[in-house]
Amino acid sequence: MKLYVFNPDTDMALANNEENYIAPASARRMAQDLALLPIWYAQPGSAVLAPSAYNADYLQIMKRMFPLSVQLVTEPELPDYAESQIIPWGWNLAFRKRMLKGGIAKHKLPTLEELKRLRAFSSRELAMVVLDGLHGIENCCGLANYLNDIPACQEFVEKYKRTVLKAPWSSSGKGLNWCRGIFTDSIAGWCQHVLDEQEGVIGQPVYNKIEDFALEFYSDGRGRVLFTGYSLFLTNEKGAYLGNLLVTPEWVENWITEYVPLVTLVQVRERLQELLTVVFGESYTGYLGVDMMICRDEETQSYRIHPCVEINVRMNMGVAAHLFRENFVAPGTVGNFNIDYYPTNDALQEEHKQAMEQYPVVIENGRLVSGYLPLVPVTPKSRYRAYVLCYKSRVNDTND
Structure with a gap:
């Protein structure tokens, strides 16, 4: 059996690169609130790891509305699924240790050497190498340099009016330093920290x-x-x-x-x-x-x-949205796939309630035609919400 796990902190864990890594509270909250998200991209006959409270009831409701063939597995049940194929959002040392400790058989998990190679694949340095291989295609742009000391960082920042310096490993929107042609003490300190931790900095002009x-x-x-x-x-x-x-x-x-x-x-x-x-x-x-x-x-x-x-x-929201549209959205329907964060549960509950009333969901033959559909349960503890908001396209899309 394939067992899917939503672990959105995987990029941060790769940057940390320690098996005892503990994600920030916000990332742990996101992982718990959106734990059931994989039901929308999991293969039929598989399972999703998530707490049973709220998620079990929500899953049963969704199964009555959509052709979903997945089951819920909780953390204490992991030993019963020791021989399962684990499919996380992304692999890292800390997640491997969590699965091993939870009861998954060691031979079903990547080796330490395989995870070392995967981490190298996940570095922004590799993206820089691939970008070099795309040079020469007409109507394209893009430049990236690998900077391995402070003088190289300073030279790069001062060469362009606007640049962005990137840590080789970091999560979405993190590990970035935006510069305007002046190599300040603050930028130098940031670069030195990244150099000490990750041995290099990626420099790119701002487009x-x-x-x-x-x-x-x-x-x-x-x-x-x-x-x-x-x-x-x-x-x-x-x-x-x-x-x-x-x-x-x-x-x-x-x-x-x-x-x-x-x-x-x-x-x-x-x-x-x-x-x-x-x-x-x-x-x-x-x-x-x-x-x-x-x-x-x-x-x-x-x-x-x-x-x-x-x-x-790794798995990403673009693939999740693509598979959701292919498998659960009616022809001629378009919309948005969104992830939201709210500072309080009350604010989220109010927004959720208004969306339910303002955009009633319409489903025909197991596909979403229009309306608001939360992709995970919105609970009394939720701060994160995943949802889609769809409507019939005004354009007759004959290619769908």
């Missing part, structure tokens, strides 16, 4: 970003990396994930052609698939996403694709 999007892939571990789909997503001013658009691949391609020729996207996708196959084809099994940007050249005002901003070597 005039218009839109975020991603290409999602699946590596089968037997030599093939397959294109899964597109992801149009939103971030806040710090780069943290907010949500995805639920639209067809044809819609995305039409959207791209408003900025650059479709042939550019196709060339990026095909070249990227070749590069990822070389890197991951026989060394990694699972999803991976390559974050990109549409940028505007400040001199010519023309548009470019930055084809490799980040590589997420």
Whole structure:
């Protein structure tokens, strides 16, 4: 049996790289509140690890509405599933220890050497190498340098008007330092800390970003990396994930052609698939996403694709949104897939109640036609919410 686990702190755990790592309270809260999210992308006949309180009742309700064939497993039940194939949001040393301690058989878990290789795959340094392999494609931009000492960091910051320095490992929107051409003492201190902890800093010029999007892939571990789909997503001013658009691949391609020729996207996708196959084809099994940007050249005002901003070597919200749309959204329906945080449960409960009343859910033949659907239960302790809000498209989409 496949057992899915939502552990959103995996990037932070990779940065820490210790098996006794303990996630911040906010990440633990998110993991608990959204524990049931994998039911929407888990394969039929599998299970999801989550507390039984609230989640069991919610799952039964969803099973009556959608063709879901998954079951709930709680942490104390793990020894009964010792031989299960564990499919987490992402692997790291601390999660491996948690599963081993919980009762999962050692031979069902990655070895320490395999996790060391996976951590190297997850470094922003690899994204920099892949970006180099995409150079030469027309209508593309993108530059990244690996900086291994303070003088190199200073030279890079002072060379450009605006730059962003990145720690090789960090979570969404974290580990970034935005600079404006002056290498201050504060920036120097940040760089020294990252150099001490992670041995390098990634430097990139800041581009005039218009839109975020991603290409999602699946590596089968037997030599093939397959294109899964597109992801149009939103971030806040710090780069943290907010949500995805639920639209067809044809819609995305039409959207791209408003900025650059479709042939550019196709060339990026095909070249990227070749590069990822070389890197991951026989060394990694699972999803991976390559974050990109549409940028505007400040001199010519023309548009470019930055084809490799980040590589997420794990499950990600773009894939989750894509699979939800494919499996549970009615043809001709579009919408949003969102993750929200609220400082208090009362604020979340009020927003949830209003959405339920204002956007009543409509489901036909096991697919969402319109309305508001929470993807996890909203409990008296919740601070995080995952939901979709859908409506019938005004455009007759014959390609869906």
